[in-house]
Amino acid sequence: MSETLKVPTMAEFLAEGKQPEILFWVGSAGSYDDRAKKITKAFVKILNRAQVDFAVLGSEESSTGDVAKRAGNEFLFQMQAMTNIEMLNAYEVKRIVTCDPHSFNCLKNEYPGLGGHYEVLHHTQFIKELIESGKLSIEGKNYEGKRITFHDPCYLGRANREYNAPREVLQTLNAKLIEMKRSKSRALCCGAGGAQMFKEPEKGDLDINIMRTEDALKVNPDIIATGCPYCNTMMTDGIKNKEKESEIAVMDVAELIASAQNL
Amino acid sequence: MNYLASFIFAVILVAGIGFFVWNIKKLIRNIKLGKEVDANDNKAQRWKNMIRIALGQQKMVVRPVAGFLHIIVYLGFIIINIEVLEIIMDGLFGTHRLFSDFGTVYNVLIGSFEILALLVFVSVIIFWIRRNIKRIQRFIKPEMKGWPKQDGNMILYFEMILMGLFLIMNGADYQLQLMGAEHYVKAGAFPVSQFLEPILSGLSEGTLIIIERTAWWLHIIGILIFLNYLYYSKHLHILLAFPNTYFGKLNEKGQLDNLESVTKEVQLMLDPNADPFAAPQENEEEAAPEKFGASDVLDLNQIQLLNAYTCTECGRCTSECPANQTGKKLSPRKIMMDTRDRLEEVGKNIDANQGEFKDDGKQLLDNYITREEIWACTTCNACVEACPVSIDPLSIIIEMRRYLVMEQSAAPVELNNMMSNIENNGAPWPYNQMDRLNWKDEA
Numbered sequence: 001m002s003e004t005l006k007v008p009t010m011a012e013f014l015a016e017g018k019q020p021e022i023l024f025w026v027g028s029a030g031s032y033d034d035r036a037k038k039i040t041k042a043f044v045k046i047l048n049r050a051q052v053d054f055a056v057l058g059s060e061e062s063s064t065g066d067v068a069k070r071a072g073n074e075f076l077f078q079m080q081a082m083t084n085i086e087m088l089n090a091y092e093v094k095r096i097v098t099c100d101p102h103s104f105n106c107l108k109n110e111y112p113g114l115g116g117h118y119e120v121l122h123h124t125q126f127i128k129e130l131i132e133s134g135k136l137s138i139e140g141k142n143y144e145g146k147r148i149t150f151h152d153p154c155y156l157g158r159a160n161r162e163y164n165a166p167r168e169v170l171q172t173l174n175a176k177l178i179e180m181k182r183s184k185s186r187a188l189c190c191g192a193g194g195a196q197m198f199k200e201p202e203k204g205d206l207d208i209n210i211m212r213t214e215d216a217l218k219v220n221p222d223i224i225a226t227g228c229p230y231c232n233t234m235m236t237d238g239i240k241n242k243e244k245e246s247e248i249a250v251m252d253v254a255e256l257i258a259s260a261q262n263l
Numbered sequence: 264m265n266y267l268a269s270f271i272f273a274v275i276l277v278a279g280i281g282f283f284v285w286n287i288k289k290l291i292r293n294i295k296l297g298k299e300v301d302a303n304d305n306k307a308q309r310w311k312n313m314i315r316i317a318l319g320q321q322k323m324v325v326r327p328v329a330g331f332l333h334i335i336v337y338l339g340f341i342i343i344n345i346e347v348l349e350i351i352m353d354g355l356f357g358t359h360r361l362f363s364d365f366g367t368v369y370n371v372l373i374g375s376f377e378i379l380a381l382l383v384f385v386s387v388i389i390f391w392i393r394r395n396i397k398r399i400q401r402f403i404k405p406e407m408k409g410w411p412k413q414d415g416n417m418i419l420y421f422e423m424i425l426m427g428l429f430l431i432m433n434g435a436d437y438q439l440q441l442m443g444a445e446h447y448v449k450a451g452a453f454p455v456s457q458f459l460e461p462i463l464s465g466l467s468e469g470t471l472i473i474i475e476r477t478a479w480w481l482h483i484i485g486i487l488i489f490l491n492y493l494y495y496s497k498h499l500h501i502l503l504a505f506p507n508t509y510f511g512k513l514n515e516k517g518q519l520d521n522l523e524s525v526t527k528e529v530q531l532m533l534d535p536n537a538d539p540f541a542a543p544q545e546n547e548e549e550a551a552p553e554k555f556g557a558s559d560v561l562d563l564n565q566i567q568l569l570n571a572y573t574c575t576e577c578g579r580c581t582s583e584c585p586a587n588q589t590g591k592k593l594s595p596r597k598i599m600m601d602t603r604d605r606l607e608e609v610g611k612n613i614d615a616n617q618g619e620f621k622d623d624g625k626q627l628l629d630n631y632i633t634r635e636e637i638w639a640c641t642t643c644n645a646c647v648e649a650c651p652v653s654i655d656p657l658s659i660i661i662e663m664r665r666y667l668v669m670e671q672s673a674a675p676v677e678l679n680n681m682m683s684n685i686e687n688n689g690a691p692w693p694y695n696q697m698d699r700l701n702w703k704d705e706a
């Protein structure tokens with residue numbers, strides 16, 4: 001934590017008349033939520049280590065509007081989207097990477113129809129790319145032999161059929177990857193999607209995140225790996241509810257990679 | 264005598280098919296009550312999906328036991344119905360086993376029909392046990408009480424009876440062939456129905472003919488009744504699964520459509536040159552403002568309405584739904600069943616009022632689907648993924664949320680707070696947008 005993070009902004013690049021290779025879309029959770037900020041920083045450490053030419057929007061970034069859209073507020077979504085698209089196009093952004101599958105899905109699938117055409121990557125896809133191109137090599141042995149189970153985020157998995165990238169990245173840790181009984185296309189939601197994160201659940205007999213945590217507990221993991229800040233919150237709450245926080249860690253794929261490297 | 268039989272047969276056939284066509288026309292009219300959607304894109308992919316998912320039953324085998332049995336019943340039923348062609352021709356022309364001239368091929372065909380009929384019969388019995396004795400969870404949810412439960416069983420009884428009649432008919436025919444009875448040409452192979460011999464062999468020729476003829480008539484009448492039962496049943500899926508998988512969603516599951524009507528308004532609002540106080544252009548004045556989202560079936564699109572008629576009520580969606588599994592009221596299957604029920608109600612209303620829909624003070628929202636259900640959805644797409652016939656219950660839920668939020672401002676309070684945060688400071692939480700990058704320097 002001692003070294004300072006290098007986080008240039010698009011505005012700074014522009015002032016120097018330069019263009020970064022990639023825009024890191026931090027997202028609202030990644031910017032403000034205490035737990036998610038750690039994921040953001042871990043990912044930046046990876047970007048710094050791999051000497052990726054990237055920038056963030058900083059205070060120019062605004063909500064993608066994804067959660068408003070899923071709550072039914074198409075107006076607010078399109079207001080956000082069109083404002084964002086205007087700015088992204090002005091910066092001539094070509095490639096975007098984000099740690100939030102909801103932003104990923106929204107930018108990738110819903111912005112093109114409103115004039116925003118970019119290549120959008122989830123951070124696990126980008127890390128995979130860095131490893132494959134040799135820009136990043138995993139040397140640390142911190143997770144060797146550990147039991148890791150990956151919880152598929154709905155908006156990366158079912159919504160965009162990306163099941164492999166996070167698993168391939170985790171494979172580099174030399175850990176023991178174990179699958180929950182329901183995984184990939186049949187993975188159970190963590191309960192946060194569709195704006196549920198921002199409201200109390202409807203009446204029922206169990207919270208969804210508890211059910212999903214039970215799925216994970218059944219395979220006796222040391223670590224539950226996530227690829228979404230909201231999933232991370234939900235699973236962390238689930239583990240706390242089961243009083244297992246001293247035995248089981250809930251960590252984002254980016255955090256695992258960064259800490260394997262002792263970054 | 265023979266002419267009379269042929270005549271009666273023709274009348275029954277025309278009536279049976281005629282009534283079916285009449286109902287199908289009504290079904291198409293009802294579907295067309297929905298909004299038009301453009302699905303002319305990517306025809307090659309659409310055909311592929313139909314062949315893979317409907318014809319190839321690809322999604323059914325995700326659950327191996329049910330999937331395997333379903334393929335038997337599906338294949339068996341389709342193939343055995345080739346025999347119906349012969350039955351119809353025999354009925355019209357007063358012939359008996361018209362195709363028997365094909366010799367060996369005919370024997371192989373009849374033989375395999377018999378084996379399939381037996382397999383179908385057994386599978387259907389297992390289905391019945393799963394529904395009624397094992398009481399598999401997804402078949403006994405609250406929305407399956409009453410008619411839907413009976414419907415599920417009725418279909419199984421129909422199939423048992425039809426298969427039974429087919430085998431009895433063949434069994435009696437075979438005995439008559441052995442006796443050398445007149446008209447009963449030696450034709451066909453009877454690997455299954457020959458085992459009815461102990462029951463049938465002692466009977467006189469007259470009795471056997473009565474049995475054979477009765478089974479023959481009941482079989483074909485049964486098929487016509489079953490055909491006409493489809494319109495009132497979840498069994499409609501045997502036909503509609505084909506168009507429905509053709510029109511199924513091609514985009515990534517995560518992609519929701521962007522409402523065009525909203526785009527126009529937002530563009531106007533964001534356009535610095537637009538004068539918000541300008542008087543509307545004359546031609547604009549005419550158009551009534553479009554309703555956002557859906558509160559009733561008429562606000563849904565034609566594919567969503569086709570979805571509703573196609574639903575097999577199998578509950579695969581509901582059993583994968585995280586909200587339903589944790590005891591919430593939401594059940595994606597119920598969303599589809601409610602949509603179909605309401606559409607039928609609207610259709611009947613139109614029939615009763617000379618082709619005009621008369622407001623009946625009801626709508627899909629609240630009278631069928633409650634807000635509690637709508638707000639329990641996590642938009643996780645598990646239901647869409649699970650559906651074996653490419654139905655998208657989530658799209659209907661989203662349309663109803665759109666109506667609640669944009670037309671009624673009736674979102675739950677917490678969501679309203681979240682949305683006003685986005686409006687004011689570009690994040691779902693009440694933080695200052697200027698602080699977005701603060702994390703960079705925090706320890």
Ligand code: SF4
Pocket residue numbers: 580583584585586587593594595639640641642643644645646647656657
């Ligand atoms: S998208 Fe909604 S209705 Fe469908 S399975 Fe998920 S929570 Fe249930």
Ligand code: SF4
Pocket residue numbers: 573574575576577578579580581595596599649650651652653654656
């Ligand atoms: S929507 Fe699909 S999965 Fe759900 S009950 Fe109907 S057919 Fe089955």
